[in-house]
Amino acid sequence: MILETQRLSKVYSVGQEKIPALRGVDFHASAGDFIVINGPSGSGKSTFLNLIACVDRHSEGEVLIEGQATSKLSENQLAELRKRKIGLVFQSFNLIPVLSAYENVEYPLLLLGVNSSERQRRVMGLLEEVGIKDLAKRRPDELSGGQRQRVAIARSLVTEPKLVLADEPTANLDSETGKQVMSIMRRLNEDHKVAFLVVTHDPVVTQYAERTVKIRDGQLTEENSHVVAYSAA
Amino acid sequence: MLWHIPLRNLFRNRRRTLLGLAIIALGTAMVYAVLGYVDFTMYNIRLGTVKQYGNFQIASPLLWDEKTEKFAYLIQPDTLAKVEQILSKEPGVVAYTKQLNFSGLATTPNKTKVVRATALEPNNRALDYNDLVVTDDKEHKEWNVGKGLDPADQGKVLIGRTLAKELQLKPGDFFSVTATTVDGAYNVGPLRVAGVFRLNNEVAEGQLIFVPIAYGKTLMNTEGVAKIIVKVNNLDDSVRVASSVQEKLRAAGLELEIRTWEQLAEFYRQIKGFFGALFGFLMLSVSVLVFFIVMQVLTLAFLERTREVGTIRAIGTKRSQVFSMFFMESVMLGVFGSFTGLVLGWLLGQGFNALGIGWTPPGAIAPVPVRLSLTLGNAWLPFIVSAIATLLSSLYPVTRTARITIVDALRTA
Numbered sequence: 001m002i003l004e005t006q007r008l009s010k011v012y013s014v015g016q017e018k019i020p021a022l023r024g025v026d027f028h029a030s031a032g033d034f035i036v037i038n039g040p041s042g043s044g045k046s047t048f049l050n051l052i053a054c055v056d057r058h059s060e061g062e063v064l065i066e067g068q069a070t071s072k073l074s075e076n077q078l079a080e081l082r083k084r085k086i087g088l089v090f091q092s093f094n095l096i097p098v099l100s101a102y103e104n105v106e107y108p109l110l111l112l113g114v115n116s117s118e119r120q121r122r123v124m125g126l127l128e129e130v131g132i133k134d135l136a137k138r139r140p141d142e143l144s145g146g147q148r149q150r151v152a153i154a155r156s157l158v159t160e161p162k163l164v165l166a167d168e169p170t171a172n173l174d175s176e177t178g179k180q181v182m183s184i185m186r187r188l189n190e191d192h193k194v195a196f197l198v199v200t201h202d203p204v205v206t207q208y209a210e211r212t213v214k215i216r217d218g219q220l221t222e223e224n225s226h227v228v229a230y231s232a233a
Numbered sequence: 234m235l236w237h238i239p240l241r242n243l244f245r246n247r248r249r250t251l252l253g254l255a256i257i258a259l260g261t262a263m264v265y266a267v268l269g270y271v272d273f274t275m276y277n278i279r280l281g282t283v284k285q286y287g288n289f290q291i292a293s294p295l296l297w298d299e300k301t302e303k304f305a306y307l308i309q310p311d312t313l314a315k316v317e318q319i320l321s322k323e324p325g326v327v328a329y330t331k332q333l334n335f336s337g338l339a340t341t342p343n344k345t346k347v348v349r350a351t352a353l354e355p356n357n358r359a360l361d362y363n364d365l366v367v368t369d370d371k372e373h374k375e376w377n378v379g380k381g382l383d384p385a386d387q388g389k390v391l392i393g394r395t396l397a398k399e400l401q402l403k404p405g406d407f408f409s410v411t412a413t414t415v416d417g418a419y420n421v422g423p424l425r426v427a428g429v430f431r432l433n434n435e436v437a438e439g440q441l442i443f444v445p446i447a448y449g450k451t452l453m454n455t456e457g458v459a460k461i462i463v464k465v466n467n468l469d470d471s472v473r474v475a476s477s478v479q480e481k482l483r484a485a486g487l488e489l490e491i492r493t494w495e496q497l498a499e500f501y502r503q504i505k506g507f508f509g510a511l512f513g514f515l516m517l518s519v520s521v522l523v524f525f526i527v528m529q530v531l532t533l534a535f536l537e538r539t540r541e542v543g544t545i546r547a548i549g550t551k552r553s554q555v556f557s558m559f560f561m562e563s564v565m566l567g568v569f570g571s572f573t574g575l576v577l578g579w580l581l582g583q584g585f586n587a588l589g590i591g592w593t594p595p596g597a598i599a600p601v602p603v604r605l606s607l608t609l610g611n612a613w614l615p616f617i618v619s620a621i622a623t624l625l626s627s628l629y630p631v632t633r634t635a636r637i638t639i640v641d642a643l644r645t646a
Contacts, residue, residue, distance in 0.1 A: 055547050055639040076551050083549025090643070094544040098241035110235060111549050155548070 001067070002162045002195045003029040003052060008061035010047050010218075021047040023218040024061065031162065033195040034186060036209035037220070038202075044218040045199045046167060052197070053086055053165050054078045066162060083111055087156030087194070089166035089185075093148040095140040095155075101127065101147075102136040105154045112159060126154035129191070130184055146177035150184060157188060164189075166198040170205055182208045235554070239562035243569075246534060253530040254570045257619050260519040261574020264615035266582055267515055269605030271508045276606065279468070282501045286494040287330075287360050287462035288471040291316060291482070294490045296459060304415040307333075307457030312487060316461055319481045325474040327466045328358035331458040333449040337412035339392075339442065341400045348396065350410065350442050352449025355382035359464040362391060362443050366428035373397070379404035379428025387448055389427035393438030397429045404428055410442075414454035422452050433601070471495075520622040527566070528626035535559060535634045542634055543642025556635035560624075563631060567623030571616045578615070582607040 010022040021044045029035055039045045050056035052063055054070050063070045065085055070078065082088075095104045102123055109119045127133045130150035132143075140148055149169060156164045166185065170178030186208050189196045198205060206212050214221050243250055295306035308316070313331070320329050333352040338345050353360065363381025370376050376397065382389055390410075392402060402408060404426050411421045424444065432438050450456060465474045471493050479491045495501060535542075542555060582605040591600035 050640050053547065055643070076553075079546070079549050079551045082547065088547055090544070092540075094540065094643075096238070096541060096545070098238060098245055103237075107545070108548055111554070159549075 039215035087161040087164040091168035257570025258574035261619040262578035265578035273606040288465035289475040292460035330357035330359040365430035376429040390424040391443040395439035523622040524626040532630040563627030567620040571619040
């Protein structure tokens, strides 16, 4: 199992008031899964994503990445874990503006200390896979939204993680580009056997899921499992 | 490893970076220029002081303690011979000379004035006043025929410009000088003006006269000398050579004490202290200015990158790496700014020097040049001060940025 959460809870404090955002969530994902978590605004889906991405601390329960409990890990250990095992795709792409597409994808490899030739092989390979090899030298402000999200997807996969977490990856894209991006993610999911977990409130995205989970009031409910002909999208 | 990111970020918001660079550069240039002025001025004062006092002087403790009654402080010939033997064997000593001082009355047919006489060995290599003789005065051309003292000149004298004006004397004129002998009797001798000297100090030029030491001894009826003035091959060696000679004097059982030029020159120490305080205050002011403005610039620059920081932290960058990246950016800003400041300071300083500006200090007769010593040796301090002020100013924004909470940073628009 790649990811497992056990009775995962998150409570926010606003003054004296305690607001539960996640209430004892049990969840798991295996290698190669493509899971879509959907729910309305304020349902707790971003909180859930932040907790399993190890960028936020939970109040109770546990998050296990490849069987490793994360609650007792230090800041540096969590950074190490994110670097090696988790890829992230953001709603607003979150590329580094001063770096080219190539350099943005290369950045996580620099953190890992991968040598130059291997970096080049992996970066160019992924840029080709997401279809923007020719745009490698362009900076983010010279790319369209869809192209930026492809760079972000390539960046999320370049360290060969076990799990890619995508937070509303199509929210800032038009519907056609959104479909293209989802198709790419689905294809990479199959090609690389990486588990994808996509958080969205876009019903179109759900069509690409082989497993859909609904989140409401901080609780998950398994909706269905199905195989999607993503290539038709 | 990730040096290219700070470098590119540095030039991302050009206007803000330019503001930061300008503040650092101006601060550096200002400190460089002032240090250059202080250095040039102090160098000239130092040269003038050493020219006046020699590198060090040897005399009886009685003279240094101003217990001058009955001339007991005079160094008698047998002691003098032993001192000369020590000095002649001391490496680093270039030359030395004997000196005798007395006060007296200078009298012309029309006027009498109190003078302080320095009796010295003409043309000696340790302390020579002959090069102070005026030969190019535009107002008093009659002085320009004057010459320095020669060992053969027994009854000749050099007088200051102010004294020459007051007593209406010129080279070739005679006047008499009255002094007290070591036995307490009055003695009068004739003196012929060999030349008029320039010290650029109105008070000194109105009181001092230089006579050959043989004349002084005759007038004071003594074979003794007041002090021995020593010249050392290198100004920076003064203290070392002085200590070595002092040890040898002690070993020879001679009750003589050495004073270095810096110990003797109260004026030099006061000026040095004044400039030190002034320069320290300026450095502090510039550092504080650079500190606060650059901190403001960096805080804003880093604040607008909050979400980026959240992103790079989320994909595995450690806090320490974020700190390094942003600190490196500050280092680059500090180094670029300080270097630019040095170049700016050098260029402006060269322009200033080319103007040939001078000013007349209090008590001086002629203006002295105001120059900036724009050497490499004077460059490192302003560079370091500005760079350190920049780095210190960056510590708060850099630390704050590195400690950002990832989730909060990612939520930032």
